[in-house]
C-alpha cells in the first residue's frame with residue numbers, strides 16, 4: 001500500500017501536487033498536512049490534518065500513525081518571508097528538516113523523501129548560467145537554508161542510506177494557488193491583474209531575467225524523479241531543472257500579444273530586486289535530462305495561453 005504524506009500541502013506547490021498525485025495514483029492513500037487549520041477549497045476531498053511541523057512531538061505522532069512510504073516535505077518559509085524572519089526560516093527549513101530525516105532513518109525503513117530546493121541556493125559565484133555543480137554562495141537567508149537542506153539530504157543519503165530526492169525549482173507558475181512570499185511571485189500575480197487591468201506594477205526592474213517553470217512541468221519532474229530507479233540518480237543534493245528564462249517585460253509582452261491589446265509593465269523595485277539580481281537567469285539541467293529524462297513542455301508563450309484561460313475560468317467560478 002502506497003502511503004503519501006505531504007507537509008505544507010495547502011501552499012502553492014502542495015495544492016497542485018496533491019491533486020496531481022490523486023489523479024495519477026488513485027490507489028495511493030494520501031494524507032495532507034499544513035499549519036493552516038483547514039484545507040483550502042480545492043483540497044476539500046482529501047484527508048487533511050492540521051500540523052505545525054515545528055511541533056516535533058506532533059510531527060513524530062503523524063509519522064508514526066500514518067507510516068508513510070513517501071513524504072513530500074514542502075513546509076517552508078519562502079525567500080521574501082525568510083528574509084524578514086531568519087530565525088524561523090532556519091528552524092523550519094533546516095532544523096525541522098534534519099529532524100524529519102532523523103525520524104525517517106530511525107522509524108521508516110525504505111521511505112522516499114522529496115523536498116524542494118530552489119535557485120536561491122545560487123549567488124554571484126554561480127554566474128548567470130548556473131551549472132549543476134556551480135559554486136553555492138547564496139545572498140539570502142532562504143538560499144542559505146536551502147543549501148543546508150540540500151547538504152543534509154546528501155549526507156543522510158550517503159551516511160544512512162535515506163532515499164532523499166530533490167529538485168532546485170526556479171519560480172513556479174500556477175493558476176491554482178497564489179504564491180507565498182517569494183521573489184518570483186509576480187509571474188503569477190501578473191496574470192490575475194491582466195484579467196481586470198491594462199497595466200501591472202512589478203516589484204522588480206522590467207529587464208530582470210530569471211528562470212521559471214510552469215506547474216505542470218514541475219509535476220512531471222517530481223513524478224519522474226520519484227519514479228526513477230535509485231542507482232540512476234547521480235545527484236543527491238538537488239537537481240537543476242530549467243523551464244524558460246524571462247523578464248517582467250517579457251511576461252507583459254506575451255500577455256499583450258495573447259490578449260491582442262496593450263498591457264503596460266510599470267516597475268517599482270523593492271528589497272526583492274537584490275535577491276533577484278543575485279540569482280541566475282538560466283540553469284544547466286543536463287544531469288536531470290540524462291538521469292531521469294527531464295524535458296519541459298512549456299515555454300512562456302504556452303504558459304501565457306494556458307494561464308489566461310485558467311485564471312479567467314477560476315475567476316468566473318468564484
Ligand SMILES: NC(=O)c1ccc[n+]([C@@H]2O[C@H](COP(=O)([O-])OP(=O)(O)OC[C@H]3O[C@@H](n4cnc5c(N)ncnc54)[C@H](O)[C@@H]3O)[C@@H](O)[C@H]2O)c1
Nearest residue numbers: 008010011012013035052053075076116118169171172180
Ligand atoms: N513556489 C516557488 O516558486 C518555489 C520555488 C522553489 C522552491 N519552492 C519550495 O517549494 C516548497 C513549497 O513552496 P510553496 O511555493 O508551495 O510555498 P507556500 O508558501 O505557498 O506553501 C508553504 C506551505 O507551508 C505551510 N507552512 C508554513 N509553516 C509551516 C509549519 N511550521 N508547519 C506546517 N506547514 C507550514 C504554509 O501554510 C504553506 O501552506 C517550499 O519548500 C519552497 O521553498 C517553491
